[in-house]
Amino acid sequence: MIGVLEGFFVIAVIIFVGFGLGRAGILGPNAQQVLSRLVFFVATPALLFETLQTSAVEQVFNANLLVQMSSAAITLLLYLGLARWWWRPAKPEWLIGGMCTSYANGGNLGIPLAVYIFGSASYVAPIMLFQIALYGPIMAAILDVATGTRRTGWQKIVRPVTNPMLIASVIGIILSVAHITLPDLVLQPIGLLADVAVPGALLAFGISLSGMSSLRGSDGRHDVTVITVMKLVVQPLIAYGIAAGLLGLSGMQLYASVAIAALPTAQNLLTYATRYERGRFIARNSILWTTVLDIPVLLVITALLAP
Structure with a gap:
């Protein structure tokens, strides 16, 4: 437990440094975008490759992946049903809201959490692969239909396949399965x-917090409130029920499964909302509030479940 709290302290310090850099403007107005792109296109793919090429396949495609996929799907369906019955939003906003309840920030917060608290990025790799390769493309295709956006079949295939994190992960898994070890000359850089x-992810995360503000407006407030509760409370509870009740997980596996399910809404959902020009209020404010409230939620989960 002490080690876990020390890990949270390390994470919090770096986030705070990023927040301070952002508020002071020391790194310039585009610091968060530059750092985020560095982390997305270079550093995180390198970390996933390094982790997965030395990990057994069963460490990646394990019970945790089943927990994350199941809890995300159930939470998504619960939100869609509740929203349709209660306040009946337009279909694009309805779908964006559903994604906000179940699409986790695996990069900026999930990777540091996995490395510092759980001891390996392999804990969060499954949910990132699921979101990049399956969940995101499926929801994008549905949004294309809902908004009348036209994209060719080739574009729909190429977009997720060219994601650098997916490419690095697949190569790492192939090397692991084939028992191929690369020379140090390649592995060291x-x-x-x-x-x-x-x-890099934590600094970018802190800088993004310094520039976050809630969009004003009345449309979508129901969505944001419900999304925040479902992302930070309902999905972790569902994950706990599946992990402990159905799969019999315990110890670090149970703790990691629930904590990963409690990660805040991914920041790239604002990209989805901007791309389709719908649900921007919902996406921006959901990201803001789930992010701000997530650390207290993770601390509660840690106090209850950390081995």
Whole structure:
């Protein structure tokens, strides 16, 4: 328990440093975008590759993946049913809201949490692969239909396949399955780039918090309130029920499954809302409030479940 709290302290300090840098404007107005792109396109792919090429396949495609997929799907369906019955939003906003309840921030917060608290990025890799390769493309296709957006079949295939984190993960898994070990001359620079992932993600996360503000407006307030509760309370409870009740997980596996389910709404959902020009209020404010409230939620989960 002491080690877990020390890990949270380390994470909090780096986030606070990023927040201070953002408020002071020391790194310039585009610091968060530049850092985020560095983490997304270079550092996190390197970390996932480094982790997965030395991990057994059963460490990746394990019970945790089943917990995350199931809890995300159930939470999504619960939100869609509740929203349709209660306040009946337009279909695009309805779908964006559903994604906000179940699409987790695996990069900026999930990777540091997995590395510092759980001891390995392999804990969060499954949910990132699921979101990148399956969940995101499926929801994007549905949004295309709902908004009348036209994209060719080729574009729908190429977009997720060219994601650098997916490419690095697949290559790492292939090397692991084939029992191929790369020479140190190749692994050492990859390792150095991977070392940037955690501090880079946390600094970018802190800087993003310094610039966050709630969009004003009345449309979508029901959505944001419900989304925040469902993302930070309902999905972790569902994950706990599946992990402990159905799969019999315990110890670090149970703790990691519930904590990962409690990660805040992914920041790239604002990209979805902007891309389709619908639900921007919902996406922006859901990201803001789930992010701000997430650390207290994770601390409660830690107090209850950390081994």
